[in-house]
Amino acid sequence: MNRTSLFAACGLAALVSCANEPAGAKKEAASADVKILENLTLIDGTGKPAAPGSTIVVTDGKITYAGPAAGAPAAPAGAVRTDLAGKFAMPGIINLHAHLGNVKGVKQDQTFYTRENLMKQLGAFARYGVTTAVSMGSDTDLIFDVRKEQRAGRPTTTRVFTAGRGFTGAQGYPSTMPGMKGVPYEVTKNEEVEKDVAENAAKKPDLTKIWVDDHLGKEKKISIELCKAIIDNARKHGLNTAAHIFYHDDALKLSEAGLYAFAHSVRDKPVNQELIDMAKKKGTWQIPTLTREISTFVYAKPHAFLKDEFLLRGADPEAVAGVQTPEFMNRQANDKNLAKYPVFLKTAQSNLKKLADSGVKIGFGTDTGPPGRFSGYFEHWEMELMAEAGLTPMQIVQSFSAGAAEYLGATDLGTLEVGKWADLVVLGKNPLDDIKNTRTIELVMIAGNKVN
Ligand SMILES: [Zn+2]
Structure with missing residues (x-):
């Protein structure tokens, strides 16, 4: 049993990794790696309250958008979209x-x-x-x-x-x-x-x-x-x-x-x-x-x-x-x-x-x-x-x-804001309701790479 997959009980891992390589997409292979995490509640680490209905766009490992779904840029061809309805994203x-x-x-x-x-x-x-x-x-x-x-x-x-x-x-x-x-x-x-x-x-x-x-x-x-x-x-x-x-x-x-x-x-x-x-x-x-x-x-x-x-x-x-x-x-x-x-x-x-x-x-x-x-x-x-x-x-x-x-002094780490590396944790429950909810890990990303 691959220990690294043990946290992926919800199937998110499969969703992200299977969608990673679009078949026959030679052109996309050379373009940016874009991952769009949608419908999540965003806890960005700045101290702002949790924001439901948020989208995070990760381009080549860095956050290029984090905010309300309505303001998100159009998804480029080849972007991998992950629906995180009911989930919470917090900084790594x-x-x-x-x-x-x-x-x-x-x-x-x-x-x-x-x-x-x-x-x-x-x-x-x-x-x-x-x-x-x-x-x-x-x-x-x-x-x-x-x-x-x-x-x-x-x-x-x-x-x-x-x-x-x-x-x-x-x-x-x-x-x-x-x-x-x-x-x-x-x-x-x-x-x-x-x-x-x-x-x-x-x-x-x-x-x-x-x-x-x-x-x-x-x-x-x-x-x-x-x-x-x-x-x-x-x-x-x-x-x-x-x-x-x-x-x-x-x-x-x-x-x-x-x-x-x-x-x-x-x-x-x-x-x-x-x-x-x-x-x-x-x-x-x-x-x-x-x-x-x-x-x-x-x-x-x-x-x-x-x-x-x-x-x-x-x-x-x-x-x-x-x-x-x-x-x-x-x-x-x-x-x-x-x-x-x-x-x-x-x-x-x-x-x-x-x-x-x-x-x-x-x-x-x-x-x-x-x-x-x-x-x-x-x-x-x-x-x-x-x-x-x-x-x-x-x-x-x-x-x-x-x-x-x-x-x-790491200006590119720490929060889920534009310009930072996408080092984040997706949780099943809200850690701001009860800090024990940080245990409900469903997905971990480092520089936009899924690691669990
Ligand atoms: Zn020590």
Whole structure:
């Protein structure tokens, strides 16, 4: 059974792909690839209300019309029309915090970082409507080849952005984690920072990543001074810096130093007004990664989500089996800090609500990829946790569409507007009624290519 067709229960897949090549149409073969999605309700990601009776025209992968059916241009010969009556089109999900390529099952190691393994993970993201994934500091140079190929044409799977190699201190977290030694740069002085940031920047990453955490005192944490040097050096190369943070006080100092984003939530205490004001003044983004917290405790006991059909039809079976082995479960069950992790999640959720209400920019991200964090599936769970925190479905949609594209400076991604790539998800139910409806995926397109 072809796993990629599992979401196409409604027959849309057949409709689109069969109509793709009109018989005997030599002339059309050389002309534009035009796809017309009709009679849908448009949720364009800009914050505008859902618009029923809409049409989207996709020409060579880009949106050339999105609006009321009455205003749509006449269909050119050879255009492929798809009737989406009763369906909802939303922008593809942009995940601002992922890790690509270095996990097999529940084992993490850079020797796994092959094109095949990377494509397998991108395929999982794509099936779940995650059309862009930003890999945060654990890549090999292969990522730059894949990104180059994608940007030269019309990708047929999830787009990649990358921080290249991230930064930590000497023997700092996460270089001490299984399979992570040698993955980040470990820096101890400014000269090393200068040299290593320059080496990474020469490969043209999309941003820079720092890990600033001691894992509840278990690990060595990079100094704020070295972080400042990284932020400043990266800026000289035109790069923003996002940081893995845990502690409130690190977040405050890093924001003050010009950090672009908190790549996780503050989890040790409630965010105070000083931090809120600083994040607003400095334009520091918050990427909550609430499902990352879930992954720290959910495997200690059998959990119902592992029987969820939405997981089982799209996730890697080896990973699903792996998280249910005694070895994996016991590691969590025996963690002396286990009871703290659900509390960190609650703190992260209330901080998210407070930051969002205060006008701090919220981007969408999950930290999927590492063992126990299911690429694609967790993104939908993340949205539920954001809703549980008190964000509206519209805020959540904007965090993974217009907001995420703004974060990336990607002017051709993020919303379903003219001039953008047709990276979109067609749903059976309205996500603005209930964010859980993002699970009703019927069609995913990346650059106008059907991917599921
Ligand atoms: Zn991460």
